Amino acid sequence: MENRENYLREELYQLIKSDDSIFDFIFDACIDGLWYWDLDNLEQEWMNDRFWQVLGYDPQEKAHLSAEWQKIINQDDLKIAMSNFHRHCSDPTHPYDQTVRYQHKNGSTVWIRCRGIAIRDEAGLAHRMLGAHCDITKLKEMESQYRRNLKEIDKTYAITKLAFEESEKLFEMAPDANLKVDRSGNIVKANKQASAIFGYGKEQLESMNISDLMLNKHKHGHPKNLEKYFTEGGARKMGAERGQLLAINSKGETLNVEITLNLIDTSYGKCALATIRDVSEKENLIRSLQQQLEENKKLEELTLIDPLTNIFNNRHYEDTMVKELSDCSRYQHDLSLIMLDIDHFKVINDEKGHIAGNEILIQLVQLISTLIRLNDTFARIGGEEFAIILPQSDLDTSVAIAERIVFEVENHTFILKTSEKIKLTVSIGVTSFIDSSDTYSSLYERADNALYQSKNQGRNRVTAFETKS
Numbered sequence: 001m002e003n004r005e006n007y008l009r010e011e012l013y014q015l016i017k018s019d020d021s022i023f024d025f026i027f028d029a030c031i032d033g034l035w036y037w038d039l040d041n042l043e044q045e046w047m048n049d050r051f052w053q054v055l056g057y058d059p060q061e062k063a064h065l066s067a068e069w070q071k072i073i074n075q076d077d078l079k080i081a082m083s084n085f086h087r088h089c090s091d092p093t094h095p096y097d098q099t100v101r102y103q104h105k106n107g108s109t110v111w112i113r114c115r116g117i118a119i120r121d122e123a124g125l126a127h128r129m130l131g132a133h134c135d136i137t138k139l140k141e142m143e144s145q146y147r148r149n150l151k152e153i154d155k156t157y158a159i160t161k162l163a164f165e166e167s168e169k170l171f172e173m174a175p176d177a178n179l180k181v182d183r184s185g186n187i188v189k190a191n192k193q194a195s196a197i198f199g200y201g202k203e204q205l206e207s208m209n210i211s212d213l214m215l216n217k218h219k220h221g222h223p224k225n226l227e228k229y230f231t232e233g234g235a236r237k238m239g240a241e242r243g244q245l246l247a248i249n250s251k252g253e254t255l256n257v258e259i260t261l262n263l264i265d266t267s268y269g270k271c272a273l274a275t276i277r278d279v280s281e282k283e284n285l286i287r288s289l290q291q292q293l294e295e296n297k298k299l300e301e302l303t304l305i306d307p308l309t310n311i312f313n314n315r316h317y318e319d320t321m322v323k324e325l326s327d328c329s330r331y332q333h334d335l336s337l338i339m340l341d342i343d344h345f346k347v348i349n350d351e352k353g354h355i356a357g358n359e360i361l362i363q364l365v366q367l368i369s370t371l372i373r374l375n376d377t378f379a380r381i382g383g384e385e386f387a388i389i390l391p392q393s394d395l396d397t398s399v400a401i402a403e404r405i406v407f408e409v410e411n412h413t414f415i416l417k418t419s420e421k422i423k424l425t426v427s428i429g430v431t432s433f434i435d436s437s438d439t440y441s442s443l444y445e446r447a448d449n450a451l452y453q454s455k456n457q458g459r460n461r462v463t464a465f466e467t468k469s
């Protein structure tokens with residue numbers, strides 16, 4: 001192999017010596033500029049055509065003078081090149097090899113790798129210098145593009161890293177428990193708050209399955225639900241109703257939780273991010289408020305006054321009726337009962353609104369209160385239905401009072417807070433105690449039937465029920 005190389009090399013060198021076109025081909029194909037410098041007469045330097053073409057000049061314009069390239073080379077680079085030149089002339093081991101910048105005729109920069117070798121006499125003195133140019137502008141451009149790309153990559157990396165750190169911080173510092181769960185339900189990451197809520201250490205949680213935090217009865221269907229969620233994705237709240245989700249903490253205690261799910265891409269692959277809020281305290285508070293409301297309602301039922309109209313309620317009406325009935329049986333007193341109902345109250349409510357309806361109920365009660373005696377019991381026994389118990393009042397007297405009420409109501413103008421004027425009428429049924437066989441129910445029934453008749457016969461009237469039913 002070595003011999004073959006030597007033989008070919010020798011042949012090539014002979015070829016170059018004997019045939020100029022071979023040398024011309026070599027420097028045309030391989031070199032972007034060739035120069036040959038007379039060091040005994042430094043002004044004189046031969047440059048080949050390509051030397052100038054690479055720099056954008058017509059070789060015909062050039063006179064082969066060293067001053068020609070020294071004018072267009074970057075002056076800092078010229079200093080380096082000249083320093084290397086002098087050192088190489090005095091020391092053959094010092095390379096004449098540097099990258100220099102030339103100004104192209106069009107003003108752009110051409111990067112040239114310039115190498116040279118001194119041709120010396122027997123004493124080692126340099127008399128000529130042979131040099132070659134290699135245009136590395138493209139390479140330089142690629143290098144600077146590469147650097148810019150690197151910078152961009154660095155920047156993108158820094159931003160991504162920051163975003164990642166921020167999202168990690170958000171995950172960690174969130175006021176709610178955060179759990180990242182894989183498709184099989186394994187908890188791959190948990191935050192501080194998750195530890196606080198469930199009472200397990202973070203590492204412990206990260207070795208558990210989400211089903212370990214669930215009630216036994218919910219465990220069965222969970223893998224299927226999880227699989228469905230990983231297929232459908234999206235952000236959604238778990239559980240249909242408020243406070244319906246229950247979880248179990250490390251002590252086996254039940255927690256009311258609200259869970260929001262998000263499907264996210266993580267370094268662990270696709271994960272469900274479960275944000276869990278312990279609402280046990282909120283739920284307890286709501287429960288105790290509900291209890292309190294129920295107790296208040298019960299207390300309200302125990303009171304005797306209707307909160308809207310401030311007259312007696314149904315409960316007091318019933319008690320009073322029972323008491324008055326027993327008194328009149330014992331002492332043979334008279335006793336009458338008036339049942340009163342507003343006519344077409346629904347229309348007023350529908351047209352003017354419920355609040356206006358309430359205002360009318362209050363005003364009506366005030367009006368009727370002025371028309372009855374102090375020892376009569378006036379009670380609201382239903383929405384727009386009233387009863388008046390009239391002790392020691394016979395049927396005629398009671399009918400007269402009832403007629404007066406119908407008349408006064410018909411002639412009254414109710415004025416709403418909005419200044420709107422409303423007219424209305426009432427219908428009345430009256431009955432009186434007949435004998436000791438009369439009961440609370442029989443009296444009520446007769447008065448109610450009489451009221452029904454008033455309504456049936458056109459309203460705005462009084463009907464008396466005299467005979468026993």
Ligand SMILES: Nc1nc2c(ncn2[C@@H]2O[C@H](COP(=O)(O)OP(=O)(O)OP(=O)(O)O)[C@@H](O)[C@H]2O)c(=O)[nH]1
Pocket residue numbers: 308341342343344345346347349350353354355356357358361382383384455459
């Ligand atoms: N504003 C108000 N409306 C009430 C209250 N309680 C009952 N109502 C209304 O009273 C109306 C009663 O309607 P209905 O039973 O149809 O009787 P009506 O429209 O008076 O008709 P007749 O009795 O047949 O003349 C309904 O619209 C109830 O909503 C209340 O406390 N406030």
